[in-house]
Amino acid sequence: MKIDDFFKLLKKYNVEELEGVRIEGDIEIEIESGANLLPIIQALAQELGMAAYHLARASKILGFPVEQLFGGELKEVMEKKLEKKEELPQELVKAEFKPYKAKFPGKINEVTLGATPKEGGTRKYTITVGGEKSLPFYFFDAEQPHLPVITIDVFDKPVPFPKAVREHYEDVMDNPAEWAKKVVKDFGADMITIHLISTDPLLDDTPIHEAVKTVEDILQAVKCPIVVGGSGNKEKDPLLLEKVAEVAEGERVLLASATLDTDWERIANAAKRHNQVVLAWTQLDINSQKTLNRYLLKKAGLSPDSLVMDPTTAPLGYGLDYAFSNMERIRLAALKGDADLAFPISSGTTNAWGAREAWMKESPISGDTSWGPRELRGPLWEILTGLTLALAGVDIFMMLHPASVAVLKDVISMLGGKSKESVDKDWLVVA
Amino acid sequence: MKAKSPLEIYKFLPQTNCGECGFDTCMSFAAHLLDRSAKPTQCKPLVEQAKKDEKAKKKLQQIEELVAPEIAEVVIGTGDYAVKIGGEDVLHRHELTFFNPTAFFYDIPDSLDDKEIDERCSKVVEYKKFYVGKFLTIEGMAVRCVSGDAKRFREVVKRVAGYGRPMILVSLDANCMKSALEVVADKRPLIYAATEDNWREFLKLALEFKVPVVVRSKDLNTLKSLAVTFRKAGIKDIVLDPVTEPMGEGLRRTFERVIQLRRTAIHEDKDVAYPIMVTPISAWVIEGDDVAKAYWESVIGAIFIVKYADVMIFKSLEPWTVMPLVILRQNIYTDPRVPVQVEPGLRKIGNPDENSPVMITTNFALTYYTVESDLTSAKIDCWLLVLDTGGICVEAAVAGGQFNANGVKELMKQTKIEEKVKHRYLIIPGLAARLKGAIEDETGWKVLVGPIDSGRIKGWLEQNWPPKNGDKP
Incomplete structure (x- = not known):
């Protein structure tokens, strides 16, 4: 042989x-x-x-x-x-499953939004995000002291919403304070975001001193921590946010946003002076995020407990893969010890409504299977966009549709170990 | 995969740089084997040599072993529609890419009448969603024995098999399963499931009919024991079902089980390095109306499309639940190493002539294909200029400066568009409205600002084309 x-x-x-x-x-x-x-x-x-x-x-x-x-x-x-040639085993081969253990050296900074009277503000409660030592909801690796929160969008002038969204806000659209009350009381928002879009020189060009009155009204109307956003105008936003920081003295408002091509230093300085928090917004690029964070921390001297990142949310079907991997990379880098990226992440989940599949009545493409009723698919689009990014490490979701908010809250509470109920029934018997 | 550097693979290659594999050098080929963009059998000299020579054969085998994925690959079904699951190498898509998209199977209970069965099967077979240049589809049917009647189950399985798509056969009763396998085993269905109670019978079935099999247990020690027992008995095609509990603490535990299984398999424990099954259909045991259940089913689906499920069973075939899930799957399994761009230049849509409108868009694949298919669907004859924005969409390219007037001018020059049409009107995307003046200055053409969404071009053209004042600028 x-x-x-x-x-x-x-x-x-x-x-x-x-x-x-x-x-x-x-x-x-x-x-x-x-x-x-x-x-x-x-x-x-x-x-x-x-x-x-x-x-x-x-x-x-x-x-x-x-x-x-x-x-x-x-x-x-x-x-x-x-x-024994043809015989099959009669007993299971006993095997023990030993789960892999992951331990990271890094920890995400904790950032507290809002301040109670005791802390120099007028909020009824504060919200702390961050503090993660593992990937989101990986409780088997490390405890996660704070679960993600949801802030609902409010605008300072009526906006052309998709039908499915509009019907929930029609009654309050021309009154931002009432709008804010509604999202807290009826829709369970943890926080609200007031977008001062009317300040846009291409829209109403509302003067800054007038625009900040809306912020004061909102602070009166609701007692939760708030986010204040500009119009996206690169020249006016820093001036606007500076004034917002001043009128909301000590409230730890999240100022949205500082970007690399705006006067980020002005925004950071205003935040330092009046005890606010800065949202650092970059576009789907981990290196830009690192650069902007360094500028804010090192050059402007912002405290690490006053910085939140918005690495951009591209919606489901329109670049969500980039947004997901970008955030996942940022979070992993932070956990592995990159201090420049160790900050809570915020997501403009509302961007989901930009996807035509979320709002269009029917597919314009011949050959597509019918898309089904948009009232149902729109909110689901927002849920899946948010949920995917929740798994990449988002701490704050900026959202729009009440049904989307309710479902994402449920998921977060379940994956976050806050929901003890369970169902034992087996799907094999589903009718 | 075992190999960590191209050198480890290179030493088994012929090292002649013959180029027959399609790459210039053996080292380059090794690098492509490492990132799984090439297959060992592309080395023709080695494959030929292996037929005659034991040593070469061994080298080929060693390369195959070096580049085999960490997670086993399992094929369900046969022929053109066969679906491959598993085969993953990484925990995070940015580390390489995910390879085999989560396969979607849809529940067909044998309690339905034949008409209802045909309706559901047709929905699966016919489902299509256009996305980035192609139609996304769904994979197959999970035929579930609810009747407890082996004869009925066999009948339904046979009926469903007629649709030619991959199948999962669902029954914990070995007699029912056997009765079904007798008629469809050659279609290579995945059988569901061997448990702590029935595994002896299911092991026998899997061996006898040579079909892939799911092992199922909430207890990961038991699940691993089942997998090891089956492997040692000669079963290679194993799928793990750690049981999907749909809500509350149960959902959290499911999340933990799925992640621990995959993570441990990738890192150290090859006894559990098999594809994972998740069953979003579990949502239907929760109390509530159908919409609430379908929503929750989508939520479970989404969590585990992102986190490691290789095959899923759904109940809802409503297009508003299927569409977001097929797109999420497409996004997560898109290869992040491949830029999503198309060639810039000029495209003819339909049969344009010298009076047809000229439009412009970017070379981001998603944008381009959306615009192209919208125009085609609306039966519009036109010229479409595709601007090189480095694969960035209109909005971002306008903001980032890749979509600029000078670039538009260059593109128009290169494509000689002015020779193709008599008019001088360029329609730009609504999202590029602010470039109107600049483009007019650079090109001397009159710019019309089109709608923000290309799905609305048809209506827009009806209002705006041909331009009211036909005079040339």
């Missing part, structure tokens, strides 16, 4: 690896730990069944003094295995 045939023989019996056995050169078989050969062969036999028999037989053919070494015992083992 040639060594080739020997291999073929082993292959025939599905033997891929022989533990403790090494075959060297052309014909020499070496079995390790010569003094204890029997247990090895028994182990082999157990492992390999028939193959052990053939191994021994082949060894003999190849000139290995098998019988001489094992005597009768081997024969016994071999015969036993032969009898």
Whole structure:
């Protein structure tokens, strides 16, 4: 018998690896730990069944003094295995699953939004985000002191919403304070975001001193922590947010947003002076985020407990893959010890409504299966956008549709271990 | 995969740089094997040599082993529609890419009448959603024995098999399963499921009919024991179901089980390195109306599309639940290493002539294909200029400066568009409105600002084309 045939023989019996056995050169078989050969062969036999028999037989053919070494015992083992040839196992091979443990050196900074009278503000409660030492909801790796929160959008002038959204806000659209009350009272918002879009020079160009009155009204109307956003105008926003910081003295408002191409220093300085928090917004690029964070922390001297990041939310179907991987990379880098990225993440989940699949009545593309009622698919679009990013590490969701908010809250509370109820019924019996 | 550097693979290659694999050098080929953009069998000299020579054969095998994915690959079904699951190598898509998208199977209980069965099967087979240049589809049917009647189950399985798509057969009763397998085993269905109670019978079935099998247990020690027992008995195609509990603490535990299974498999424990099944259909055991259940089913689906499920069973075939899930899956399984761009230049849509409108968009694949298919669907004949924005969408490219007047001018020059049409009107996307003046200055063409969404171009053209004042600027 040639060594080739020997291999073929082993292959025939599905033997891929022989533990403790090494075959060297052309014909020499070496079995390790010569003094204890029997247990090895028994182990082999157990492992390999028939193959052990053939191994021994082949060894003999190849000139290995098998019988001489094992005597009768081997024969016994071999015969036993032969009898069991066609038999299937009667008992489970007991195996223990030992879960992999991950431990990261880094920790996300904790950032508190809002301030109570005791802390120099007028909020009824504060919200702290961050503090993670593991990936989101990986409680089996490390505790997660704070679960993600949801802030609902309010605008300082009526906006053209998709139908499914509009019907929930029609009654309050021209009164931001009432709008804010509604989202807290009826829709369970943890926080509200007031977008001062009317300040846009291309829209109403509302003067700054007038725009900040809306912020004061909102602070009167609701007692939760708030976010204040500008119009996106690069020149006016820093001036606007500076004034907002001043009128909301000590409230720890989240100022949205500082970007690399605005006067971030002005915004950071205003936040420092009046005890506010800065949202640092970059566009889907981890390195830009790192740069902006460094500027705010090192150049402007912002405290690490006063910085939140918005690395951009591209919606489901329109770049969500980029947004997800960008955030996941940022979070992993932070956990691995990159202090420049160790901040809570905020997501403009409302962007989901920009996807045509969320609002369009029906597909404009011939060949598509009907998209189904938009009243149902719109909110789901926002939920899935948010949920995906929740798994990348988002701490604050800026959202729009009440149904989306309700569902995402449920998911967060369940994955966050806050919901104890469970259902035991098996889906196999579902009607 | 085992290999961590191209050198480890290179040493088993012929090292002749013959180029037959399609790459210039053996080292380059090794690098492509490492990131799984090439297959070992592309090395023709080695494959040929392996047929004659044991040593070469062994080298080929060693390469195959070196580049085999961490998670086993399992094929369900046969022929053109066969679906491959598992085969993953990483925990985070940015580390490489995810490879085999989560396969979607839809519940067909054998309690339905034949008409209802046909309706559901047709929905699965016919489902299509256009996305980035192609239609997304869903994979197959999970036929579930609710009747407890082996004969009925077999009938339904046979009926569903007629649709030619991959199947999962669902029954914990070995007799029912056997009865079904007798008629469809050659279609290579995935059988669901071997448990702590029935595994002996299911092991026998999997061996006898040579079909892939799901092992199921909430207890990960038991699940691993089942997998090890099956593997040792000669079963290679194993799928793990750690049981999907739909809500509350149960959902959290499910999340933990799925993540621990995959993470441990990738890092150290090859005994559990198999594809994972999650069953969003579990949402239907919760109290509530159908919309609430379908919503929750989508939520469970989404969590585990992002986190490691390789195959899923759903109940809802409502398009408003299927569409977001197929798109989420597409997003998560898109290869982050491949830029999503199309060639810039000029495209003819329909049969344009010298009077047809000229429009412009970006070369971001998603934008381009959306615009192209909207125009085609609306049966519009036009010229479409595709601007190189480095694969960035209109809004971001306008903000970031990649969509600029000079670039538009260059593109128009290169494509000689002025020779193709008699008029001098360029329609730009609504999201690029602010570039109107600049483009007019650079090109001397009159710019018309189109709608923000290309789905509305048809209506827009009806209002605005041909331009009211036909005079040339």
